Amino acid sequence: MEGNKTCSLGEHSPTNGILAPHLPRFARSWPRIGESLLTHIIIVGGGLTGLFASIVAADRGAKVTTVFKGRGGLSLSHGCIDVLDRSSPSRSITLLPDHHPYQLTGKANLKDAISKFRDLMLHAEYPFSGKLSKSMSFLTALGSVKRTSFTPPGIARGDLNSGKSIVLGHFSGFRDFYPWMIQKRSTKAGVRIAKVIDLPLLEPPDRRDAYSTDYALLFEDSEWREEIIRMWRPLLPGVRRLGLPAVLGVRNHCEIHEEIEDSLGIEIFEIPTLPPSVPGLRIERILLRQAQALGVKIIEGVGVIGRIDGRSRGKRVAGVVLHSTGRTIQLDADVVLLATGGMLNGGLVAQQDHRIRESVFDLPVLHPANRSDWVGLSLFHRQAYASAGIFVNSRMQPLGLDEKPMFKNLYAAGGLLAGSDRSLEGSRQGIDLATAYCAVNEALG
Ligand SMILES: Cc1cc2nc3c(=O)[nH]c(=O)nc-3n(C[C@H](O)[C@H](O)[C@H](O)COP(=O)(O)OP(=O)(O)OC[C@H]3O[C@@H](n4cnc5c(N)ncnc54)[C@H](O)[C@@H]3O)c2cc1C
Incomplete structure (x- = not known):
């Protein structure tokens, strides 16, 4: 030490052997007949x-x-x-x-x-990729670059080692996610973000700022997704890799992520937001x-x-x-x-x-x-x-x-x-x- x-x-x-006053002294009770003998x-x-x-x-x-x-x-x-x-x-x-x-x-x-x-995550259709021998780097919501070892699919697509050009999406009204700040700050870390695009969303909560969990729930709705894909498609010509706040569903993230990528024909990656963090949830x-x-x-x-x-x-x-x-x-x-x-x-x-x-x-x-x-x-x-x-x-x-x-x-x-x-x-x-x-x-x- x-x-x-x-x-x-x-x-x-x-x-x-001196027991704390707040720790009652109770003898260990042994299993009774019929009680489980498992540890x-x-x-x-x-x-x-x-x-x-x-x-x-x-x-x-x-x-x-x-x-x-x-x-x-x-x-x-x-x-x-x-x-x-x-x-x-x-x-x-x-x-x-x-x-x-x-x-x-x-x-x-x-x-x-x-x-x-x-294995646990794969079994739940939320596979993690990565290696112990080589870190990957991703963008944070503050525009810094963070190294990590294992990531879920949405974040893995944002690995900065891949070198593909990046565009960021902005959801107006979304709390604590400012793509222009990310763009400005990440330049200092040597990451070039080509541009920021405003992406409209249907029915964001209108009486208060929206949290990541609000959007994550909306993304679970397939009809809602269809509609926003239709609205986004004309806004993304020439975009190859699009970074969004990490709100692409809680329960069915992989399905949602794949569906949006396939429908738009571009790579989509998630940037973990400030709490509440949907990837953590x-x-x-x-x-x-x-x-x-x-x-x-x-x-x-x-x-x-x-x-x-x-x-x-x-x-x-x-x-x-x-x-x-x-x-x-x-x-x-x-x-x-x-x-x-x-x-x-x-x-x-x-x-x-x-x-x-x-x-x-x-x-x-x-x-x-x-x-x-x-x-x-x-x-x-x-x-x-x-x-x-x-x-x-x-x-x-x-x-x-x-x-x-x-x-x-x-x-x-x-x-x-x-x-x-x-x-x-x-x-x-x-x-x-x-x-x-x-x-x-x-x-x-
Ligand atoms: C304020 C805060 C900030 C954090 N910031 C980050 C961050 O920036 N980046 C990041 O990656 N992670 C962050 N974390 C997550 C944190 O690092 C993880 O929680 C950490 O990995 C520790 O995990 P753990 O399971 O050991 O403990 P925790 O996740 O802290 O869980 C402890 C658990 O023990 C319970 N507990 C404690 N004492 C008692 C008691 N006497 N009786 C009953 N239950 C008790 C608590 O209720 C809780 O359920 C933050 C966590 C907190 C709380």
Whole structure:
């Protein structure tokens, strides 16, 4: 652990057999006659990490309960899989420091996790393309150029490495998508956008600005699509590749994308918009449906705190306590996996006393000791708070101050982990998938 950082261990820390006052002491309950003997894994978190882990665990035959108090961050993401912002992520991963999540999971887990994720998406007719060995680049809604590793069909068509000339479409009234700004700013990044064309739409919401989800729903309607294709056709002579905000449907994106391309005879690509992000929502929808199809029990809208098994001197967790309005429920588990995200979504909570607290088991959190060191001077530079998190071993078990696993049956994955500034290094979704996959396989043996 680095020199200028400190592990904050709260007064309520469940170490050394001392149980936190807010963590009730309940003995683990063993299955009764007729009750399932499958391993019961409770996954806390409904983001990419938690939903993907739920599917991997259910696929492996575990009984899975997934609990979260709010939606995860998928609707805030661009809907691609960032592995590492380098031209060749697979080569650069080997150069990362030892405590980096990718070094802990190993490359094999990353590869297998991505392959599992791509299979899931393919099965839902939302195939991802890309390579670990070579990044692709796409335009963002702010006109910058972003590298990523795996993309859905609409975004893949916009790969800037292809060199084909680009025209952007403008939907009047659409919030937060300004093609002229993209054109101007992308020039600085060496991308030439030939022109911007105004594209009319039928029935945009007229009493307020339209959001990406409004248009995504309209694009699902085949008669509406037919009409706009008819209106757009005469406006696009000579255009070979057209960039649109990423709103081409939520449920049937591939069908819609293909139909518009075929009807207009040009390549169409999507540019991920500011939130709500439709490509992120597509992934969330597919994962939720797949988890439900595999029998995962999903409990949404409840905060969770951990329970420790009092009979085994704090070395096992017993399950969790769910807090919803007016009542609490105890759930027993053989394994608990924390996929609660980092500072942004409630997994880590910054406190008045300059401590960052882990919200479920009050695990030790590694963060800079001095609060003034948490943030960098510029938004676009390294932010120390972003690397704050839980330290785990290569099995994804949270470590105590003695660097030993705190509980035999507790695992953590995703945005909650320390050891990387995922935003700065462009590794968010790769870390989520690799660590979720590794944690589930280690937990289920
Ligand atoms: C504010 C914000 C900004 C973001 N910006 C970007 C961006 O610019 N680009 C990008 O690609 N991605 C962005 N994301 C997405 C984010 O990076 C992903 O969420 C990330 O990959 C982490 O995924 P995760 O599944 O580990 O956690 P999250 O997606 O954060 O999900 C955490 C889950 O845990 C639940 N949870 C937390 N604590 C508890 C508790 N005590 N009890 C019960 N449930 C709990 C939450 O309700 C949530 O469901 C952003 C997310 C947020 C929240």
